[in-house]
Amino acid sequence: MRKDGRQRLDDLAGMAGGAFSVFAGLRAEMEAMARAQAEAMVRKLELARAEDLDAAMEVARRARAHAEALEVRVAALEAEIAALKAG
Numbered sequence: 347m348r349k350d351g352r353q354r355l356d357d358l359a360g361m362a363g364g365a366f367s368v369f370a371g372l373r374a375e376m377e378a379m380a381r382a383q384a385e386a387m388v389r390k391l392e393l394a395r396a397e398d399l400d401a402a403m404e405v406a407r408r409a410r411a412h413a414e415a416l417e418v419r420v421a422a423l424e425a426e427i428a429a430l431k432a433g
Contacts, residue, residue: 388395394402
């Protein structure tokens, strides 16, 4: 009887291992499907990816810094013109 009981436990362990493999495969498949659905929604809604948004923000930051530098130069040139007219 011990061999029969051990055999049953071995069979149950094998079935559990097989079920685990099936569930792991099912989980991977569901994750892939969810990822595909999310990507389709992003394309449909025309949402920007984080990398694209970060790049656009960097371009805006550089443009703002350049505009501020130009404002300083214009103010200096205006002051120089005013000094020349006064002199």
